[in-house]
Amino acid sequence: MTDTAIYDRIAAQIEPFNKKGVALTESTTFASDLEWDSLTVMDFVAAIEDEFDIIITMNMQAEIETVGQLVAAVEKLTA
Amino acid sequence: MTDLFSKFDALIGEREALLSTGVRDPFSLVMESVKSPTVAMCNGKETILLGTYNYMGMTFDDDVLEAGKQALDNFGSGTTGSRVLNGTYAGHRECEEALKEFYGMDHAMVFSTGYQANLGIISTMAGKDDYIILDIDSHASIYDGCALGNAQIVAFRHNDVEALEKRLKRLPAEAGKLVVLEGVYSMLGDIAPLKEMVAVSKAAGAMVLVDEAHSMGFIGEHGRGVAEAAGVIDDVDFIIGTFSKSVGTVGGFCVSNHPKFEVLRLVCRPYVFTASLPPSVVATAATSIRKLMHAGNKRAHLWENSKRLHQGLRDLGFSLGTPEAQSGIIAVIMPDMLKGAQMWQALLERGLYVNLARPPATPAGMTLLRCSLCAEHSSEQVTQILGIFEAAGKDVGIL
Ligand SMILES: Cc1ncc(COP(=O)(O)O)c(C=O)c1O
Numbered sequence: 001m002t003d004t005a006i007y008d009r010i011a012a013q014i015e016p017f018n019k020k021g022v023a024l025t026e027s028t029t030f031a032s033d034l035e036w037d038s039l040t041v042m043d044f045v046a047a048i049e050d051e052f053d054i055i056i057t058m059n060m061q062a063e064i065e066t067v068g069q070l071v072a073a074v075e076k077l078t079a
Numbered sequence: 080m081t082d083l084f085s086k087f088d089a090l091i092g093e094r095e096a097l098l099s100t101g102v103r104d105p106f107s108l109v110m111e112s113v114k115s116p117t118v119a120m121c122n123g124k125e126t127i128l129l130g131t132y133n134y135m136g137m138t139f140d141d142d143v144l145e146a147g148k149q150a151l152d153n154f155g156s157g158t159t160g161s162r163v164l165n166g167t168y169a170g171h172r173e174c175e176e177a178l179k180e181f182y183g184m185d186h187a188m189v190f191s192t193g194y195q196a197n198l199g200i201i202s203t204m205a206g207k208d209d210y211i212i213l214d215i216d217s218h219a220s221i222y223d224g225c226a227l228g229n230a231q232i233v234a235f236r237h238n239d240v241e242a243l244e245k246r247l248k249r250l251p252a253e254a255g256k257l258v259v260l261e262g263v264y265s266m267l268g269d270i271a272p273l274k275e276m277v278a279v280s281k282a283a284g285a286m287v288l289v290d291e292a293h294s295m296g297f298i299g300e301h302g303r304g305v306a307e308a309a310g311v312i313d314d315v316d317f318i319i320g321t322f323s324k325s326v327g328t329v330g331g332f333c334v335s336n337h338p339k340f341e342v343l344r345l346v347c348r349p350y351v352f353t354a355s356l357p358p359s360v361v362a363t364a365a366t367s368i369r370k371l372m373h374a375g376n377k378r379a380h381l382w383e384n385s386k387r388l389h390q391g392l393r394d395l396g397f398s399l400g401t402p403e404a405q406s407g408i409i410a411v412i413m414p415d416m417l418k419g420a421q422m423w424q425a426l427l428e429r430g431l432y433v434n435l436a437r438p439p440a441t442p443a444g445m446t447l448l449r450c451s452l453c454a455e456h457s458s459e460q461v462t463q464i465l466g467i468f469e470a471a472g473k474d475v476g477i478l
Contacts, residue, residue, distance in 0.1 A: 039443055042215055046236065055249045057210075058225075058232040 006078075007071050013047045014067070026068030052078055102420045103427070105435040115139055116327075116455045121432060127460055127467075129450045130434030134407045135296045135377055136455030137327030137367040146366040147359040154358030162189075163344060166355030174365040178332055181368050182303050182318060186340040189361065191353050193292055193321030193331030194220040199349035200288065200317055200333050201259065202228030209255035212246055212280075214238065216266065216442045218290065221259055227349075230257075237264070237442065240275040247283035256285035262305030263293035266441050266449070267400030268408030270298075273309040281314050288317040293406060296325035296371040297378040297454075322364045325371060330356050330364055377454035381407060384452040384461055391465040396478055400447065410436075411448040411468075418477060419446035425471035431464060 011024055017040055018024070022033050030036050036044065045056055048070070054077040056064075064070050098104060110119040110126075116136035117128050137143055150170055160166035171189055178187035190196040201224030205211045209230045213221060216237040225232045233250070235242040243258070250256060258280040263270050273289065280287045291304030299307030304320075306312040316337060322330035333343075344350060356364075382404075389404035392411060400410030413419035416437055423435045426448070434449040441447055456464075472478035 037444065042234065042236065046242065049249070050245075053249065055233055055246060058234055 003071060003075065006074050007067075009051060010048065010067065010071055010074065013044065013051055017044050017047075024067060026066065026071070028067045029065050030067075030070075031065065048074065054078060097417065097420060100417060100421075102417075103424050105420050105423045108427075108432070113138075117453050117457075117460060119432070121427065124428075124430055126427065126430050126432050127456075127464060128432050129452070129456075129464060130432050131453070132293070132324040132407075132451050133327060133453050133455075134293075134381060134451065135325040135327065135367075135371060135374060136453045137325065137370070140327070140367065140370065142370065143327065143363045143366045147363040150358040150362035154362075156359070157357045158355045160354060161351055162355045163351050168355075168358050168361070170358045170361040170365065171355060174330075174361040174368070175332075177365040177368040178320075178334055181301070181372055182312075182334045183301070184318075184334040185336045185338075187332055187334045188340070188343060188347075188350065189356065189364075190331040190333070190350055191356055192329060193290075193319065193323060194223075195349040195353065196319050196321070196331035196333050197221050197290065198224045198227055199347040200319060200343070201225060201257070202349075203343060203347045204286070204288075204317075205230035205255070205257045209257065210250050211257050211259060212243065212250075212285065213259040214261065214264075214271070216264055217259060218261065218265065218292070219440070221261075221290065238269070238271055240272055240279060243276055244279040244283075247279060247285060250283075252284070256280075256283065258285045258287045260287065260289050261293075262289055262291040262298065263406040263408065265293050265408060266436060266445075266447060267410045268293075268404075268406045268449075269401045270294075270305050270405045273306050274311055277306070277309070277311040277314050286316040287314065288319060289315050290319040292319070292321045292324055293408065295320050296374060297381050297407065302371055302374070302378065322360075322367075326364050326367045328360050328363045328367065330360060374454075381452055381454040384454070384456050384458075385409065387458075387461050388450060388452060388464065391461070392468060395465070395469050395472065397468070397472065407452050409450045409452070411450065413446040413448060414477070416446045418475060419448060421475045422448060422471055422477060425474050426467060429467045429471055431467045431471075 113119040116133045116138050119126055158166040174189050175187040197220035205228055207229050211230045212233045215234045233246050235246050260271050277287055289306050294304040296302040298305055306315045318334050320332050322328045385404040389409050398412045436447040436449050438444045
């Protein structure tokens with residue numbers, strides 16, 4: 001699978017949580033741009049985990065600030 | 080130069096804004112004297128205590144006080160040392176014996192606080208390549224235990240059995256796993272579906288730790304907690320508890336049936352690198368624990384109080400954390416921090432102390448007035464409490 005395929009699937013998962021309609025790029029940040037609180041983050045992480053059948057530990061989450069970093073992390077976890 | 084305090088500016092600002100509305104600081108109350116488990120003097124006013132976790136009202140029990148006084152006389156005011164060096168007195172052993180008997184378990188380890196018990200057991204049991212799977216609404220001491228160690232941390236949605244099971248199934252089969260649960264979640268006072276959660280955890284080959292801080296003494300046939308009530312206590316590997324609630328003093332513990340448990344006394348840093356509890360504290364704890372084994376009447380009265388307060392507050396129109404009384408905690412949900420602080424103050428001015436809880440301690444950003452009942456609250460006090468809630472609620476404009 002290529003980056004773009006993963007990016008598209010992640011973008012689709014972000015959609016329902018993107019209440020402000022922020023335009024997405026690889027550098028969009030979850031905390032400042034999307035303004036997600038911890039509950040939203042948990043629901044979103046659960047959705048991504050289900051979509052890709054993976055676990056994103058809290059240790060990993062702490063390192064992920066942008067959409068691009070999430071794509072890279074999912075790519076690694078599904079490799 | 081950067082002022083290291085600048086990271087707290089937002090919080091300082093928020094506090095100043097709140098206090099400038101004229102409400103009293105809800106986090107700096109002083110109790111000038113304490114008359115009983117349920118009454119103290121606050122700001123010169125006699126106040127009913129409804130936010131103390133003193134569930135079983137053991138703090139003024141005659142036998143408990145006598146044991147403490149004797150220990151002070153016979154063993155002195157403190158141990159000045161670690162449990163593994165000069166800090167284990169007869170009283171510490173006696174306290175561990177009482178816990179083993181209370182829980183019907185083979186091993187017990189007494190820590191200086193419940194907070195340290197969680198720090199110690201969680202950080203020591205789960206190593207670098209192990210996984211800790213925990214409820215997202217876990218107590219701060221559980222999260223801090225995770226932060227102190229270096230295991231991989233996986234959180235699941237509060238009390239969601241399916242979410243727990245799904246995550247367990249995705250983890251490497253051979254990896255070490257510790258599932259961390261609480262019997263009663265202290266913010267909303269709701270209980271965990273431990274029967275199902277322990278079953279899916281065991282099926283995945285995980286060890287299970289249950290923090291029963293808010294259930295000891297009055298949930299389960301022998302007061303051993305929610306795991307006992309759910310019939311799964313034999314499948315639980317570690318129970319964490321505290322002396323700071325039902326037992327009525329201070330201290331923490333872990334009980335377990337694991338044959339290798341005693342090695343933890345050598346490797347658990349929050350157990351080793353701190354001074355042990357004073358002799359008077361372990362003496363009061365041991366006496367209290369033994370009395371809690373035979374506290375059927377008190378237990379029944381506590382439940383009666385909890386159910387009555389829940390029903391009464393619901394009838395008045397307050398919105399509560401649980402649909403029915405599930406524990407000794409009744410959480411009243413406030414619309415926001417300002418209303419919460421105003422209500423807290425209105426209650427206090429009428430002679431009622433409850434616990435104000437705010438994020439990040441609370442789930443979903445809620446502001447809560449947490450009421451914890453005591454077996455020593457009389458029926459008249461519960462009636463009084465409901466009257467005060469009604470008057471304060473109308474004053475503040477919540478009802
Ligand atoms: C669930 C839970 N675990 C642990 C603790 C810590 O107990 P202690 O007061 O003994 O440190 C508390 C109490 O604050 C608690 O609510």
